[in-house]
Amino acid sequence: MTSDQGPRPPTRRHRAATSSDAVTGTDGRLRCPWGASTPDYQAYHDDEWGRPVRDDRGLYERLTLEAFQSGLSWLTILRKREAFRSAFAGFDPATVAAFDDGDRERLLADAGIVRNRAKVDAAITNARAILDLDGSLTDLLWSFAPEGPRRRPARLSDVPAKTRESAAMAKGLKRRGFVFVGPTTAYALMQATGMVDDHLTDCWVNADI
Numbered sequence: 001m002t003s004d005q006g007p008r009p010p011t012r013r014h015r016a017a018t019s020s021d022a023v024t025g026t027d028g029r030l031r032c033p034w035g036a037s038t039p040d041y042q043a044y045h046d047d048e049w050g051r052p053v054r055d056d057r058g059l060y061e062r063l064t065l066e067a068f069q070s071g072l073s074w075l076t077i078l079r080k081r082e083a084f085r086s087a088f089a090g091f092d093p094a095t096v097a098a099f100d101d102g103d104r105e106r107l108l109a110d111a112g113i114v115r116n117r118a119k120v121d122a123a124i125t126n127a128r129a130i131l132d133l134d135g136s137l138t139d140l141l142w143s144f145a146p147e148g149p150r151r152r153p154a155r156l157s158d159v160p161a162k163t164r165e166s167a168a169m170a171k172g173l174k175r176r177g178f179v180f181v182g183p184t185t186a187y188a189l190m191q192a193t194g195m196v197d198d199h200l201t202d203c204w205v206n207a208d209i
Helices: 039-047 056-069 074-079 081-087 093-097 101-108 117-131 137-142 164-175 183-192
Strands: none
Touching: 039 074, 056 074, 056 081, 056 093, 056 117, 056 137, 056 183, 074 081, 093 117, 101 117, 137 164, 164 183
16 A cells, blocks of 8 residues: 555554554554554455455456545545445456446446546456456466565555556556556555565564465
């Protein structure tokens, strides 16, 4: 999760005496600051963020949601996630690829999701791009994951907004017909799906992944 749209970290009095920016949650566990800020974020941080996703439907969902998040809080997307799943047929690429103008208007009238025409069109375009791939979306996206050991960040300021690998991913996706995915969105996707692990060094999730 990039810090520009995330929640504000807890105040200094909630910080633990650790070597990182990790904070202590209500359950006594150390977490990345954004993961201790609301129950929604805590559940997402603990159970999903940074854990590997290696199926096309799951990766298409996260690619779509990251695009819809652009300019908004991720918390907004999380709270609308079930509505997104319903609106986009459980993020089945083949089904979404067949959406027509009627489906577009249905989506733009759906108050349960983010009603943005460019983002709706991008979700449909990207589903069609998945079907046009020679292989799987999983193989394509994971081919851009960094190789070898990587030091986990200790501070929020150590977490980049984009990397050489995310820039390559964005370029590779665009070359294959994907839209609404730049290096920053690509890096957020890499963080969310475990291609990189940006949990802070003292975060309890590190021991669980």
